[in-house]
Amino acid sequence: xxxxxxDDISHRRYNPLRGSWLLVSPHRTKRPWQGAQETPSKxxxxxxxxxxYLCPGNKRAQGDSNPKYVEPFVFVNDYSAVKESQAxxxxxxxxxxxxDSWDGKIDLSSLLLRATPVxxxxxxxxxxxxxxxxxxxxxxxxxxxxxxxxxxxxxxxLSPSNPLSKIPIPTPLSLPITPPKEQLRWxxxxxxxxxxxxxxxxxxxxxxWTTTGLPEEPAEExxxxxxxxxxxxxxxxxxxxxxxxxxxxxxxxxxxxAFLVVCPWWATWPFEVMIISKEHRRALVDFTEQEQLDFAxxxxxxTRRYDNLFETSFPYSSGIHQAPLEGTEEEIESSHFHxxxxxxxxxxxxxxxxxxxxxLMAEPQRDITPEQAAKRLRExxxxxxxxxxx
Amino acid sequence: xxxxxxDDISHRRYNPLRGSWLLVSPHRTKRPWQGAQETPSKxxxxxxxxxxYLCPGNKRAQGDSNPKYVEPFVFVNDYSAVKESQAxxxxxxxxxxxxDSWDGKIDLSSLLLRATPVxxxxxxxxxxxxxxxxxxxxxxxxxxxxxxxxxxxxxxxLSPSNPLSKIPIPTPLSLPITPPKEQLRWxxxxxxxxxxxxxxxxxxxxxxWTTTGLPEEPAEExxxxxxxxxxxxxxxxxxxxxxxxxxxxxxxxxxxxAFLVVCPWWATWPFEVMIISKEHRRALVDFTEQEQLDFAxxxxxxTRRYDNLFETSFPYSSGIHQAPLEGTEEEIESSHFHxxxxxxxxxxxxxxxxxxxxxLMAEPQRDITPEQAAKRLRExxxxxxxxxxx
Ligand SMILES: O=P(O)(O)O[C@H]1O[C@H](CO)[C@@H](O)[C@H](O)[C@H]1O
Ligand SMILES: O=P(O)(O)O[C@H]1O[C@H](CO)[C@@H](O)[C@H](O)[C@H]1O
Numbered sequence: 169x170x171x172x173x174x175d176d177i178s179h180r181r182y183n184p185l186r187g188s189w190l191l192v193s194p195h196r197t198k199r200p201w202q203g204a205q206e207t208p209s210k211x212x213x214x215x216x217x218x219x220x221y222l223c224p225g226n227k228r229a230q231g232d233s234n235p236k237y238v239e240p241f242v243f244v245n246d247y248s249a250v251k252e253s254q255a256x257x258x259x260x261x262x263x264x265x266x267x268d269s270w271d272g273k274i275d276l277s278s279l280l281l282r283a284t285p286v287x288x289x290x291x292x293x294x295x296x297x298x299x300x301x302x303x304x305x306x307x308x309x310x311x312x313x314x315x316x317x318x319x320x321x322x323x324x325x326l327s328p329s330n331p332l333s334k335i336p337i338p339t340p341l342s343l344p345i346t347p348p349k350e351q352l353r354w355x356x357x358x359x360x361x362x363x364x365x366x367x368x369x370x371x372x373x374x375x376x377w378t379t380t381g382l383p384e385e386p387a388e389e390x391x392x393x394x395x396x397x398x399x400x401x402x403x404x405x406x407x408x409x410x411x412x413x414x415x416x417x418x419x420x421x422x423x424x425x426a427f428l429v430v431c432p433w434w435a436t437w438p439f440e441v442m443i444i445s446k447e448h449r450r451a452l453v454d455f456t457e458q459e460q461l462d463f464a465x466x467x468x469x470x471t472r473r474y475d476n477l478f479e480t481s482f483p484y485s486s487g488i489h490q491a492p493l494e495g496t497e498e499e500i501e502s503s504h505f506h507x508x509x510x511x512x513x514x515x516x517x518x519x520x521x522x523x524x525x526x527x528l529m530a531e532p533q534r535d536i537t538p539e540q541a542a543k544r545l546r547e548x549x550x551x552x553x554x555x556x557x558x
Numbered sequence: 559x560x561x562x563x564x565d566d567i568s569h570r571r572y573n574p575l576r577g578s579w580l581l582v583s584p585h586r587t588k589r590p591w592q593g594a595q596e597t598p599s600k601x602x603x604x605x606x607x608x609x610x611y612l613c614p615g616n617k618r619a620q621g622d623s624n625p626k627y628v629e630p631f632v633f634v635n636d637y638s639a640v641k642e643s644q645a646x647x648x649x650x651x652x653x654x655x656x657x658d659s660w661d662g663k664i665d666l667s668s669l670l671l672r673a674t675p676v677x678x679x680x681x682x683x684x685x686x687x688x689x690x691x692x693x694x695x696x697x698x699x700x701x702x703x704x705x706x707x708x709x710x711x712x713x714x715x716l717s718p719s720n721p722l723s724k725i726p727i728p729t730p731l732s733l734p735i736t737p738p739k740e741q742l743r744w745x746x747x748x749x750x751x752x753x754x755x756x757x758x759x760x761x762x763x764x765x766x767w768t769t770t771g772l773p774e775e776p777a778e779e780x781x782x783x784x785x786x787x788x789x790x791x792x793x794x795x796x797x798x799x800x801x802x803x804x805x806x807x808x809x810x811x812x813x814x815x816a817f818l819v820v821c822p823w824w825a826t827w828p829f830e831v832m833i834i835s836k837e838h839r840r841a842l843v844d845f846t847e848q849e850q851l852d853f854a855x856x857x858x859x860x861t862r863r864y865d866n867l868f869e870t871s872f873p874y875s876s877g878i879h880q881a882p883l884e885g886t887e888e889e890i891e892s893s894h895f896h897x898x899x900x901x902x903x904x905x906x907x908x909x910x911x912x913x914x915x916x917x918l919m920a921e922p923q924r925d926i927t928p929e930q931a932a933k934r935l936r937e938x939x940x941x942x943x944x945x946x947x948x
Contacts, residue, residue: 174673177644180771182672188774191676193639203758207594249583249916249923254567277802280795281823282572283564286581358915366912368593375915381570383921384578405670412667433671487919510918522756525748525765526639528900529877531773533639 183434222371248290288379327494362483451490473549480517573824612761638680678769717884752873841880863939870907
């Protein structure tokens, strides 16, 4: 295996999903750490917290009250980053008229100060009524309702022109939300977990932001996925990638019938993983009921193994990439369902990796190899949740 | 001004230097913050710390001793992310031979598991012999030697084929480092300041990583700069941008004869700024002695204003983008010297902005507008360093 040498030398790896490179410096973990220490989150929280704006029955910041919900509960974010209606803004047209910054041929400010309005809707989705649980504490059966709700919300926002909108959803739920007023382009389902990842409330929850525009990351992935499909007889980049990883067996963390969990070859974060559907699935609505459960199991495995790694409630940001709500046939057919987990911890519950100076100014850089990370998550972190034994 | 409305509505702004968009949600700062609090760094450090591996005369982690330096001091990083020599690695050729992952036409693993070796050299550069100072504490005259040293180190690494290598440097210094053994492509000068930005030692210092490859961020900027130059009669994108900002006067923080300090139209970090040379300068070696001092003054102004903003030692990552060490004529001529500052604090010395779930999975998102940030840095933060009055 020519790659064995990559354990010892500095090298760059290519991320075919983003079309970008990152720097890997495997020998670098030897350096002593005298920097910031994370504060691990408390693991003894009450099951119900009267001051939590997400607990059932409680009042939220802008006055609404939560119902006494027992299943996952969704509501429109009280502090949404995008809204359904706002004042009109029409970007000035390029070359429209002579201004101060007219250079004789073009108006420089319309060229260099470009803006475009965005509308949409943001949701908060609690994973459980219990304040003191996390996805790592839940069984696949208990995560299943979250998957079903994600599926349902995604389906509700699909453009009528999107072929995915015709697919009947297993187990439709009655949602306390209305269809969007205007057609949206993208839905970003994500979770920030832990104070280290900017989460301000430990109550288990994720967010969903939908927008009229296609954001940068999915836009880049869509370009790469379409390019690969075109150049490789209509095959899916991620289905091919699953095939390679299943043959190599070096970066696999867990798998079941429908999903592979790997530390990707191009992982940036120390213990980054991806959940990928083994077969080509464009989006949540493509899953059978069994696949929904398999996906819930994959999420349970990732989050429990994470917590077991450093025996702490492991912080991360996670997010689902799938077909756009509205898009060309090419975009929709090239999409391949996957979920990213970006966790910051590197060496222990208190020592994280900082993606800072070099990473921001030049290129992402990692210290341990994805193979080393996968081995630990695969071999040392299975079994029951460490907290169960305390 | 049609842009005034952008103070109130969610919109995307275009970053012409990276060719990417970001989301601006100005109304969002109203949300209450219950999340992580940063620990402001102590401001009472000793002038000399016997345990600091950067103080003059002290022993470093791998046994070397620092001289009793009085000016900025540079040495090769004891834990370099890239090294000058390492085991050879030749990436397997695509299509080379049939393997397990052969799909009949190509070997999928050579297509999807791509790596390339990187070599180079990493330096640490102290800004002052005094353990308890930061750039914000230094006068432009005291920062000047740092600028001179950056210039000298950059010049030492230039490819003989690079026309910039012919430029005589004002005030050459005798450096304790040797020329690189192989030709390098890129030099990244950067600083991580403060524990919040992964800095593990408060002794004022920055880093310089040089590599055989061109990293992602400068590669993207170079593409955009060349494109602009081609489409606009050989003009510089950043020279045009300076022109627009000087006419608009909305995002300027500070300026002198040679440099403009702005919160860029496309700023991602709450109080992000850029120092840009007003005229087209390709790199540090293009500066006159007066311009070196003007640049030192711009750095002093940024760092002092930052500290004054929340009356704390303001964390940030900063980095210089300039011409590559080796490159095509087009690349070198399109380069326009600038320095980025990415500071995480948002509301106070303890409340930062987290670029996490949505930002990592979808697109960078900011809360206050760059115009609001610039106004505060321009109008409220000049004057003496707040610590001077304590
Ligand atoms: O080299 P240092 O200061 O030990 O390390 C710091 O800067 C590096 C370059 O940005 C990062 O990779 C590290 O995560 C960070 O802690
Ligand atoms: O929406 P929240 O949870 O208040 O805020 C968190 O997630 C957002 C989306 O990733 C980020 O923009 C915020 O910086 C972060 O603190």
